[in-house]
Amino acid sequence: MKIAVSGASGLIGSALVPALRADGHDVMQLVRRTPRTAEEHRWAPQHRRIDPALLADVDAVVNLAGKPIRPRPWTRGYREQLVASRLDATSTIAEALAAATAADPARPRVLVNASGIGYYGDTGDALIREDAPPGQDFLARLCVQWEGATAPAAESGVRVVLLRTGLVLGREAMLVKVLGLVFRLGLGGRLGSGRQYWPWISLRDEIDAIRHVLTTDLSGPVNVTAPTPATNAEFTRELGRVLRRPTVLPVPAFAISAGLGEFGRASVLGGQRAVPAKLLESGFRFTHTELGEALRVALARN
Template sequence: MKIAVTGASGLIGGRLVPALQADGHDVIRLVRRTPRTVDEHRWAPQHRRLAPDLLEDVDAVINLAGTPIRPRPWTPAYKQRLLNSRLDATATVSEALAAAAAADPTRHRVLLSASGIGYYGDAGDKPIDETEPPGSDFLAELCARWEGATAPAEEAGVRVVLLRTGLVIGHGAMLMRILGLLFRAGLGGRLGSGRQYWPWISLQDEVDAIRFLLQSDLMGPVNLTAPRPVTNAEFTRELGRVVRRPTVLPVPGPLLSLALGEFARSSVLGGQQALPARLTAAGFTFTHTSLEVALREALAKE
């Protein structure tokens, strides 16, 4: 297959592109800077610009572009940046794919577009699969609109898969850098009540699931999470065990909310017991079903 990837320099894209190339695919990367290699092609999603012929002979687009969601207060300007970066990128590739499909309706095309498990909002301890409706907080609204931006491609007959990804556990992941530093310093502890679920997936399984979905016939939302989500308290215990440090310094929820505002309430103190129902039913086999093993690999010294 010929595959175009956006967000190829990010955590997932950086691991995915070499894997796709090893699978024998012809991969091109869409970049916003001046191209440095023959497989890079410039686009300007903030201006909705993409060369009209670039996706003509492409079989698949994997859209991972978007400003990273960081642990900081969500000011109105930052929230708009998070939203715009996702909508602009997704609408740009969706419209380009729709145009390519109109020009050559005989080619079977697929769009795998990033989304997040935050689509469901804070769901408490209720088990969540892909049939659950969206939540009502900012992150849920962002994910719903992000997914909605794929409509032009879907309406043109492109198979669209929405990648609702959980917390990615992998070497270099922001979550691992921050928590690894704190826990190794002996400053680890549960966050808030610790009862909120943290749906996670290893970086290896994230990449393998995307490769699997390229070749499958699934369409629509797919939860990219490990089969057994854990609570924050469980996550804390496992991480403390891995780094061999006590986890006796819980951080009160009100303090987190005061420091990080809406980010804390949505992404730290809220959670989802999200299950990979469609991925499992389709026959995908996870490499990492144990959080401890995933954490050990993510935090291993290189």
């Protein structure tokens, strides 16, 4: 397959591109800066611009573009950046794929578009499959808009897969870096009540799931999470066990809410007991189903 990847410099993209090339695919990267290699091609999603020829002969696009969501208060300006970076990139690609399909309707195409497990909002301990309704907080509304921006591609006949990804456990993941440092210093503990679910997935399984959806007939939303979601208390205990550090310093909910605002309430104190129903039903096999093993791999030092 000829595959275009946007957001290739991020945590997921930087691991996905070499994996796809190892599978024998012809991979080109969409970049906003001056291209440095023959495989890189410039586009300007902030201006909704892309050379129509770039996607004319591609079989698939994996769109991972979007400003990273950081553990910080969501100011109005920051919210606008989070929304615009996702909608601009997704709309630009979806419209370009729709145009390419209109010009060459015989070529089957697929758009694999990033989204987030935050689509569902805080759902307590309810078991969440892909048919669950969206939440009402900012992150949920963002995911609804983000997924909706793929409509031009879907309406033109492109198979669209929406990756509702959980907390990715990889060595360069922000979550792993921050919590790894805190826990290594012996300052770790549950966050808030600890009863909120943290749907996680190893970086390897994230990459393998994308490879899987590219070559199957899956479409629509897909929960990209491990089949064993863990509560924050369980996550905390396992992280302490892997690092051989105590986990006796809980952080009260009010402190998280005061310090991180809606990010803290939605992404730290809230959560989803999400399961990858569609992946499992399609025959996908996870490498890491146990949280401890996934954390050991993510926290391993070079």
